[in-house]
Amino acid sequence: MSFNRKTLFGLASAGLGLTATIASADGELQLYNWTDYTSPELIEKFEEETGISVTLDTYDSGETLLAKLQSGAAGYDIAIPTHNFVPILISEGLIQPINASELDGYDRIVPNLASPWWDEGNVYSIPWHWGTTSFTVDTAVYSGNVDDYDVIFNPPEELAGQVAMFKSPDEVITMAQVALGLPFCSEDPNEMQQVLDLLMGQKPDVKTYNSDGILERLVSGDVSVHQNWNGYSLLARKEKPSLQYAFPEEGVVAWADSLVVPKGAPNYDNAITFIEFMLEPENIAIQSNSSGYANGITGSEAFMDEGLKDAAELSPPEGTPLKFIESCSPKAVELQNRVWTALLK
Amino acid sequence: MERLRHYTGVLPATFMIVVFMLAPLTIIFVYSFLTPGDYGGVKFEFSTEAYTQLLFQKNLFDEVEFDTSYLTIAFRSIWVATVAVVGSLALGFPAAYYIAQQPESRRNTLLLLITIPFWTNLLIRTYCWILVLRDTGLINNLLIGLGVTDEPIKMLYTEGAIALGLVYTYVPFMVLPIYAALERLDKRLIEASRDLYANRWTTLRHVTLPLASPGIVAGSILVFIPALGAFIAPDLLGGGKKLMLGSLVQLQFSAARDWPFGSALTMVIMSAVLICLLLFAVNQRRNEGGFQH
Known part of the structure; x- marks a missing residue:
């Protein structure tokens, strides 16, 4: 039951926060991450090793993160945006350089995620997880x-x-664009009209538009097809073993x-400590084991759970294009x- | 000296009004006349487009046309809020009446029970309704188990579910003011009515209801206003398939990156609510005037 899990997660992080404030001899770290995307075990290990106490706050979409940083309600030391938001955050002056190439463990980043197009030279960022968005079918x-x-846009x-x-x-729109064979970020009204037509045709079969509680809806059988991320x-x-990722x-x-x-960021040095901590294969593996997503650190496979390394969800079939947004x-x-x-409307 | 004391006395109230009301309202007002920034935020260029956008919209092909999308969303929200008021009244009045009839010691216990749901987070309470209402939920499992039906009855993700969720959330706001009005009610008036051979129904209609009306009006306002901006129940129980005013405003400050339009929407909704309240107040005063003559 994901709902219970979520509540437990909340309680666990609240509990962590509590114990952490008691032991906060070496400062604090304000972490701002997606919902259900931070391993409690990882945070515990970080707090034990560094004595830095971590406070976690969460968001449910990249837009929320952008709006929050834009409003000037900073106070966060680490945020975890999706790659397509990184250039925006840089050009809007919302994040600061960390010069990752000078950090301990930088050379462990896998080649295809090192110095990516969204942050050449890794001046501002290092990878956390990577994954795909498709859908799950019962x-x-x-x-x-x-x-x-x-199966999802015109269901049997x-x-x-x-x-x-x-x-x-x-x-929703990027997935429709892949299905229609259209490019992302289209400025062509005709293409967007096709997207709208596809989604309007699908709407009568849609029970709900909701990015929370995905697991619960799938496992309980409330819905049988759900747009989904591979790790989830x-x-x-x-x-529920009958669920398959498409x-x-x-x-x-x-x-x-x-x-x-x-x-x-009020605790820049602690943020750097956290980033170097996450470049350790053992640590990022704890995070992968908890969230079910692949990461970009070489050597982390050795610490990953059986059943995660070779999971079908994490290995797209040969020849399936990965379309980075x-x-x-x-x-x-x-x-x-x-x-x-x-x-x- | 007297005057100085007078001014220091109103300082906290002035502070409250300026910091928590006037300042944010001014920001919203100013933003509604600016141009949206490329990635959210605003550019300091004057524009009234946020307001014209309410009725005239560009379609995908950049042609400006009269567009009823936002009106449809507004009327949907007003309709849902009205249903919430009527439902809460139907449930809340009898409950308040019953509580007011009880001996004093018992009344406090009952009032406490009314407020107990507030001890739990609204999101969690609404989630629980999902567990109750969905196809594989408590009610459907029970009905199928008892053999009443073979196929689950669709209850979740319907407009009925939205109404249920809103009534459930806001009914205490209806009970409490009506109870306050009924509790103050002079029992001798009801006895007088019975003495004059009015039956229960006539007494209710001509004595109790008119005297409880300030409570009913206050309760209706307290339910209507939050229900108008509600989006948790419509999103979770209604499936989020149709936008409500609350979600529309929220969308402007997130994915749509159009803060001026979000501000303009807020200004229009607030003005509409304010006008309704003023009409209520004027009407109320006139009625009271009539009563005294």
């Missing part, structure tokens, strides 16, 4: 081929009315989350916004 309900976008009879989508314009799909499969041949949306330090122009965002309002 094969006990539908036994056909799941690796097909029609068994799955009619059993679909759930994320409640986030960019995540893995966690769901552990509780890799349609058109490709899947891909993303990489990064550790960054917001401008005005991009940073969209204001014009493209405006079009996305019009599609979303038209869809839900």
Whole structure:
């Protein structure tokens, strides 16, 4: 039961925060991360090794993170944006350089995530997790081929009315764009009209647009198809083996989350300590074991759980394109916004 | 000296009003006339587009056309809030009436019971309704187990579920003011009415209800206003398939990155609520005037 898990998570982090304040001899670290995306075990280990007490705050979308940093409500030492937000955070002056290449353990970052296009030279960021966005299907309900976008956008009879989508314009729209073979961040009204048509056609089969409680809805059988991230799909499969993550041949949306330090971070040195801590294979592996996502540190496999290293969710079939999302122009965002309002009005 | 004391006396109140009301309102007002920044925030360039956007929108092809999207969303929210008021009144009035009839010691216990749900976070309480209402939830499992039905009855992700969630959330706001009005009610008036051969129903209609009306009005306002901006129940119990005013405003400050439009929406909603309250107040005063003559 994910709901219970979530509550426990909350209690556990609250408990951590509590014990931490008692032992806060060596300062504090304000961590701002996605919901259900921080291993309590990891935080405990960090606090024990460094004596720094960690306070965790969470958000549910990249837009929330952006708005929060923009409002000047800083006070965070570490934030974990998705890669396409990193250039925006840099150009808006919301994060500060950490010169990761000079840090201990920098050379452990895997080659294809070192010095990526969104942060050349790793001046501002190091990788946290990377993963894909596709959808999870209950094969006990539908036994056909799941690796097909029609299963979610134009569901077969068994799955009619059993679909759930994320409640986030960019995540819903990017998946529709991959399914239609269109480029991301389109500024072409005709292309966006196609996206809108696809989503409008799907809407009667959608039970809910919601990015929270995904596991619960899937495991309880409330819905049988759910837009999902690969790590979450893995966690769901552990509780209900009939759940399968789809890799349609058109490709899947891909993303990489990064550790960054917001401008005005009150504990810059502790943030750097945390980043170096996360470059240790053993530590990032604890985090992967908890969240079910791959990471970008060489040597971490040795510390990863069996069943995670070779999980189907983490290994896209040969030839399935990984489509890394991009940073969209204001014009493209405006079009996305019009599609979303038209869809839900 | 007297005057100085007078001014220091009102300082805390002035501070409250300026810091917690006027200052934020001014910011919202100013923002609503600015241009949206590229990645959220605002650019300091004057524009009234946020307001024209309410009724005239560009479609995907940049053609400006009269657009009822936002009106539809507004009317949906008003409708849902009205249902919440009517539902809370239907449940809340009898409850308040019953409590007011009890001996004093018992009344306090009952009032305490009314407030107990507030001890738990709203989000968690709403989540619990999901567990009760969904296809694989408590009610459907029970009905299927008893053989009443084979297929689960669709209850979650319907408009009925939204109404239920809102009534459940806001009914205490209806009970408490009505109870306060009924408790003050002079029992001798009811006895007089019975003495004059009015039956229970006539007494209720001509004596109790008019005297309880300030409580009913206050309760209705207390339910209507938060229900108008509610988005937890519509999102979780209604499935978030149709936008409400609350989620529309929230969307502008997040994914849509259009803070001026979000501010303009807030200003319009607030003005509308304020006008309704003023009309209520004027009406109320006129009624009271009539009563005294």
